[in-house]
Amino acid sequence: MQLYFQDCKVPVENLLGEVGKGHIIAFNILNIGRLKLCAAALGGAKRAATISIQYAKTREQFKTPIANFGAIKNKIAEMAIRMWTAESALYRTTKWIDDKEVGLAAAGKAFNEAVLGAAEEYAIECAILKVAGSEMLDFVVDEGVQIHGGNGFSDEYIISKAYRDSRINRIYEGTNEINRLLTVDMVLKRAMKGRLDIMAPALAVSKELMSIPEFGNDGDSPFAKEVKAVRNFKKAILMTAGAAVQKLMTKLENEQELLMHIADMTIDAFVAESALLRAWKLADQRGEAAVAFELDIMRTNLYDAADRINKSGKDAINAFAEGDEQRMMLLGLKRFTKVDAFNSKEARRRIADKLINDNKYPL
Ligand SMILES: Cc1cc2nc3c(=O)[nH]c(=O)nc-3n(C[C@H](O)[C@H](O)[C@H](O)COP(=O)(O)OP(=O)(O)OC[C@H]3O[C@@H](n4cnc5c(N)ncnc54)[C@H](O)[C@@H]3O)c2cc1C
Numbered sequence: 001m002q003l004y005f006q007d008c009k010v011p012v013e014n015l016l017g018e019v020g021k022g023h024i025i026a027f028n029i030l031n032i033g034r035l036k037l038c039a040a041a042l043g044g045a046k047r048a049a050t051i052s053i054q055y056a057k058t059r060e061q062f063k064t065p066i067a068n069f070g071a072i073k074n075k076i077a078e079m080a081i082r083m084w085t086a087e088s089a090l091y092r093t094t095k096w097i098d099d100k101e102v103g104l105a106a107a108g109k110a111f112n113e114a115v116l117g118a119a120e121e122y123a124i125e126c127a128i129l130k131v132a133g134s135e136m137l138d139f140v141v142d143e144g145v146q147i148h149g150g151n152g153f154s155d156e157y158i159i160s161k162a163y164r165d166s167r168i169n170r171i172y173e174g175t176n177e178i179n180r181l182l183t184v185d186m187v188l189k190r191a192m193k194g195r196l197d198i199m200a201p202a203l204a205v206s207k208e209l210m211s212i213p214e215f216g217n218d219g220d221s222p223f224a225k226e227v228k229a230v231r232n233f234k235k236a237i238l239m240t241a242g243a244a245v246q247k248l249m250t251k252l253e254n255e256q257e258l259l260m261h262i263a264d265m266t267i268d269a270f271v272a273e274s275a276l277l278r279a280w281k282l283a284d285q286r287g288e289a290a291v292a293f294e295l296d297i298m299r300t301n302l303y304d305a306a307d308r309i310n311k312s313g314k315d316a317i318n319a320f321a322e323g324d325e326q327r328m329m330l331l332g333l334k335r336f337t338k339v340d341a342f343n344s345k346e347a348r349r350r351i352a353d354k355l356i357n358d359n360k361y362p363l
Contacts, residue, residue, distance in 0.1 A: 031119035033173045034126040035097070038090050038133030041169055042083060045140040048162045049079045049361040052144040055159075057356060059149070066147070067356050070345075075143045076355055077300075077348035082136040083361065084297045089132060089274040093125040124186045127179040128267050134169035134176060141166045180263035181256065187266075188245065202242030205235045209332045222283065226276050229302055229339050233269040233309050236336035237262065239329060240316050247320050261316035265309045272305040293354050296347040303342045310337035 017025055053076055056067035066072050100118035109117060119126065141162040145152035152159050170176045190196035218224035241262050244252060252258065279298035282291045313333045321329055355361055 028116040031123045031126040034130035037173050038129035041133040041137035045083050045137045046361050048141045048144045052147045073352035077351035079140045080351050081297050081301050085271050085275040085301045086132045086136045088278040089271045092274045127183045130179050131176045137166045180260050183263045184259045202238040205238045223280050230273045232336040236313050237265045240313050258316050258319050261312040264312045268305045268309050272302050296351050300344050300347045306337045306339040
């Protein structure tokens, strides 16, 4: 049942907060809501993945469990990749918010002000998590239904309920379209207010475009190639968004398709970087051999994210640039989304084999 309130009068004694300032509380609560939605989506996705893995091991076709088929392994692995990388972005943001909250409380803010202030600081990341989490869950349950075949369509199998329940997550707490728009809008507003410097790095990237690309040594860190790839993803965003802002100015807000592409690039870059930092930390703690599963996930995602960022960037650039400017930016985009050849099929098989062997996706 739905309730609709039209021109509804609220008695004075029921008023919460101040007249005309309710939206500030509401918007800040949305930030935490978006972060929590990602966490809830992960919980649902992990259960859906485990149910699907267990089903794939028992369902036989052509006298073999369907879990032995490469097509099914590919699905199981992709579920894991999307869950683990979204979770990495969630953990990263949650720690930032926790630290900020402690800092604000130490600076004398009341508890509720510290909580809301900390969430506001990371409002952009919360919007990203909402989109990444809800779309990850939709992917996982959709592929879960597919692994179940015809049974996935039947009420008798729990995965059909997961499929239905997942769908609302892309709609509430701000639809994913609104959260994508917000992601870019909040970055630009913070840049205009001097809270965030994006123009200097964007200028540095446009200068770099004119120079000869750097080759050779990627540095000494154990994940130097991956670090460089993520740094380049950010350059691709700065180049595209910087040029779009310069060219379209205030007209940019009417070009929602363009904003969606820039948001998609941002989401992919943030999630890929979060996964890299988490995998790196785990490798430092346990040694690379012990975290081979996590490293496969991180690297497969990075390899795929490069192509996704390239496609979004290409569509964005082609929407507003022409002639020499367009050619130069497309070349820059190619440079910034170039990654080494990588056997993602074998990596996905290794990821799936571990999960099939464990009989579950780890909680
Ligand atoms: C099960 C359920 C629980 C809910 N719980 C709550 C709750 O607890 N609290 C609460 O406040 N609300 C709640 N909602 C409401 C929910 O937040 C809204 O449904 C949601 O914000 C979308 O608004 P709408 O339905 O009016 O869709 P519309 O705003 O009509 O959107 C329709 C489509 O148009 C797109 N669109 C709309 N505006 C723009 C724009 N400016 N630019 C580009 N695209 C746009 C949307 O992205 C969407 O794809 C709930 C809804 C459901 C179904």
